[in-house]
Amino acid sequence: MKSKYEVLVIGGGPAGALAAKTAAEKGFSVCLVEKRPAIGAPVRCAEGIGKEALAEFIEPDSRWISAEMSGAGIVAPDGFEMTLESSMAGGKVGYILDRKIFDRELVWQAADAGADVYVKTRASAPIMHDGRLKGAQLECCGNVSKVMADVVIAADGVESKFGKWCGIDTTVPVREIMSSVQYVMTDIDINPHATIFYLGNEVAPEGYLWVFPKGKRAANVGIGISGRKSGKGHRAKDYLDRFVKQKFPHGKSIECIIGGVSVCRPLECTVADNLMLVGDAARVVDPLTGGGIYNAMFTGKLAAEVAADCIAKGDVSKKALMTYDREWRASKMGKSIERNYHIKEYMIKQPDEKLNAIIHSVSALDLTEFSTLTLIKELLKANPKLLIELGALAASIR
Numbered sequence: 476m477k478s479k480y481e482v483l484v485i486g487g488g489p490a491g492a493l494a495a496k497t498a499a500e501k502g503f504s505v506c507l508v509e510k511r512p513a514i515g516a517p518v519r520c521a522e523g524i525g526k527e528a529l530a531e532f533i534e535p536d537s538r539w540i541s542a543e544m545s546g547a548g549i550v551a552p553d554g555f556e557m558t559l560e561s562s563m564a565g566g567k568v569g570y571i572l573d574r575k576i577f578d579r580e581l582v583w584q585a586a587d588a589g590a591d592v593y594v595k596t597r598a599s600a601p602i603m604h605d606g607r608l609k610g611a612q613l614e615c616c617g618n619v620s621k622v623m624a625d626v627v628i629a630a631d632g633v634e635s636k637f638g639k640w641c642g643i644d645t646t647v648p649v650r651e652i653m654s655s656v657q658y659v660m661t662d663i664d665i666n667p668h669a670t671i672f673y674l675g676n677e678v679a680p681e682g683y684l685w686v687f688p689k690g691k692r693a694a695n696v697g698i699g700i701s702g703r704k705s706g707k708g709h710r711a712k713d714y715l716d717r718f719v720k721q722k723f724p725h726g727k728s729i730e731c732i733i734g735g736v737s738v739c740r741p742l743e744c745t746v747a748d749n750l751m752l753v754g755d756a757a758r759v760v761d762p763l764t765g766g767g768i769y770n771a772m773f774t775g776k777l778a779a780e781v782a783a784d785c786i787a788k789g790d791v792s793k794k795a796l797m798t799y800d801r802e803w804r805a806s807k808m809g810k811s812i813e814r815n816y817h818i819k820e821y822m823i824k825q826p827d828e829k830l831n832a833i834i835h836s837v838s839a840l841d842l843t844e845f846s847t848l849t850l851i852k853e854l855l856k857a858n859p860k861l862l863i864e865l866g867a868l869a870a871s872i873r
C-alpha cells in the first residue's frame with residue numbers, strides 16, 4: 476500500500492465501488508479499503524433493484540442476477556392482495572441480485588480501472604492537520620498504517636463512523652432506524668417472478684415485510700420495523716417468525732441476517748474540507764422503500780466526478796466539494812428521497828383500516844405506469860380528501 480493517494484475510499488459496498496471505479500477511470504490514484512475479509516459478504520440486503528436504475532451503471536449479467544421480476548403484489552392488513560403487472564412498466568420491472576457476486580463485481584471493476592483494493596483493512600481514525608482532514612489511519616491484522624489523501628470518500632455504510640469522527644453529525648433517530656431481519660428461505664411456495672410486500676401494524680409496525688424471490692422455490696423473506704416499535708417479545712424477528720410459521724410452515728431458512736436501514740432525511744451536509752459522504756453513510760436510502768443500492772451507486776459516482784474536478788483544480792475545500800451536495804439534492808434521486816420521506820411519514824401514522832382503504836382504492840385504479848409517484852398521483856386523484864391530509868406534499872406531487 477502506498478502512503479499517499481489522491482482519493483481514499485472507505486468501504487467496499489456499491490457506493491465505495493462506484494466512487495473508486497469512477498476516480499480511477501479518470502486517471503487518479505485511488506485506494507479502497509474494506510474492513511470485512513470479503514467484498515459482498517455477509518449480505519445485508521433483500522437485493523431488489525429496478526432494471527432501468529441498474530442499467531445506468533452496469534450491463535445486467537446472469538452471474539449476479541438471481542431472479543427477474545415481472546410484477547409485484549401488495550398485501551393489505553385485511554389480506555387483500557393488489558397486483559401490479561409488468562405491462563404497466565413497459566415490461567421493465569426489476570431484478571433480485573446476488574449481492575455476494577454483484578458487490579464483488581463492482582469492486583473488481585474498480586480494481587480493473589486501476590484502484591488499489593485492500594480487504595480486512597479498517598479505517599480506524601481520521602488524520603487531521605490544522606483542522607483539515609489529511610487521510611486515515613488504517614488497521615489490518617493488528618498492523619496500523621497511515622494513508623494520506625487529497626479527498627477521502629466515506630462509503631462506510633449505515634454504521635458509518637468516519638463522518639462523525641470528522642465532526643459531521645450522522646446520528647439517526649431511533650424511530651427512523653428500521654430494525655431488520657431476513658431469512659434466505661428454500662422449499663417455499665411462491666410466485667418466482669413477483670415481489671410481495673405485506674403491510675399492517677400487526678404484520679410489520681411502521682414498516683413492511685417482504686418476499687423477494689431468488690429462484691423457483693427460494694426467496695429473501697424479511698422484515699423491517701421502526702426501531703421505536705421494537706421491544707422484548709415484539710422484535711422484528713418475532714414478527715418474521717410468526718409470519719414464516721404461518722405462511723411457509725415447511726420452508727427452510729439457510730441464512731439469517733440482521734441489519735439496520737436508516738429511513739431518515741439525508742444528512743444536512745454531505746461534505747467537509749477534503750471529505751465526502753456517499754451512499755448509506757450520507758443517509759440517502761429511499762425512506763419509503765428502504766432501497767439504497769441505486770442511491771449508493773449514484774452518489775458514489777457523482778462524488779468521484781466532483782472530487783476529480785476539484786483535485787484537478789487544486790481546491791478540495793468544503794466550498795468546492797459542495798457541488799456534489801447540491802447536485803445530488805437537485806437530481807431525480809434527491810427529489811424522490813424528499814418526496815418519499817413525506818409519504819413514509821404519512822403512511823406510518825395510518826391505522827390498518829386506512830391502509831386497507833388505500834390499497835383497495837389503488838387496486839381499482841387503471842394504472843398505466845408502475846412507480847411510487849404514479850401510485851400516489853392516481854391515489855390523490857381518486858381520493859381528493861387525501862390532498863388535505865397530505866398538505867404541502869400533495870401540491871409538490873401534482
Ligand code: FAD
Nearest residue numbers: 486488489490510520521522523598632734754755767768
Ligand atoms: P454498504 O453496502 O453497507 O457498504 C459499506 C461497506 O463499508 C461495508 O462493506 C462495510 O463493511 C464497510 N465499512 C464500514 N466501516 C468501515 C471502516 N471503518 N473501514 C473500512 N470499511 C468499512 N436496498 C435496495 O436497493 N434494495 C433492497 O432490496 C434492499 N434491501 C435491504 C434489506 C435489508 C435487511 C437491509 C439492511 C438493507 C437493504 N437495502 C436494500 C439497503 C442497501 O443494502 C444499502 O442501501 C446499500 O448496501 C448501501 O450501499 P453502501 O455502499 O452505501 O453501503
